[in-house]
Amino acid sequence: PAIRIEPPAAIPSQDTRKRPPEKPVEELDEDEEDQKTREESGLARTGVLFGGLINDLKRKKPWYFSDFKDALASQCIASWIFLYFACLSPIITFGGLLSEATGKNMAAMESLVSGFVCGMGYGFFSGQPLTILGSTGPVLVFETIVYDFCIKIGWDYLSFRFWIGTWIAIILLFLVAIDYSAL
Known part of the structure; x- marks a missing residue:
């Protein structure tokens, strides 16, 4: 060819062609941004029963x-073995203390059974099979107060404790039904 085009002295960067064009960021006000965050995290109120x-x-x-x-x-x-002992030792310890605090109405065997039932139920329904559950100090204090209250009033401790659990279950079911965690 008779005409020669000289190459440029400096080659422009090709990065702008390789990257897709950036979308303009929408300006959201604080309330809309908060609502969007709640919806993404699953804490938005659905308005449907058990939604x-x-x-x-x-x-x-x-x-x-x-x-x-x-x-x-x-x-x-290794996690299984650790969690077995991590769950077992406080259940037995607090079970022994519960035995003294509740006039032997609840003891280590009852604590073991409840730890097993609650642990299995929580593992299956929460989708997290490796979770530590068990009795703690505040539970011991609560049971001691409830037992002393029942003795003072003259009520049967286990019957009263059953109704406490029943009412807690009903209240929690109601709160789940109306999406109370979204408020």
Whole structure:
């Protein structure tokens, strides 16, 4: 060719062509941003009976099976052993203290059974199979106060304790039904 085009002295950067154009950031006011954050985290009020629970189940469904499958890996055996003793020792300790505090109405065996039932239920329904559950100091204080109250009034401790648990279950079910955690 008779005409030659000289190359440029400096080559412009190709980065702008490689990156997609940035979308303009929408200006959200504080209330809209807060609402968007709540919806993404699952804490937005649905207005449907048990809507929050249903949304939680939908959000956790993709990981539910893998949580249990991952817990069966050989690397988790040390965690199993640790959690067994981490859950067992306070249950037995506080069970013995509960025996003294409640006139032997609740003792180590009852604490073991409740720890097993609650631990299995929580593990299956929360989707987190490796969670520490058990009796603690505040539970011991509460049970001592309830037992002393029942003795003073002349009521049967275990019957009263049953109704405490029943009412707590009813209240919590009601709070779940109306998405109270979203308020």
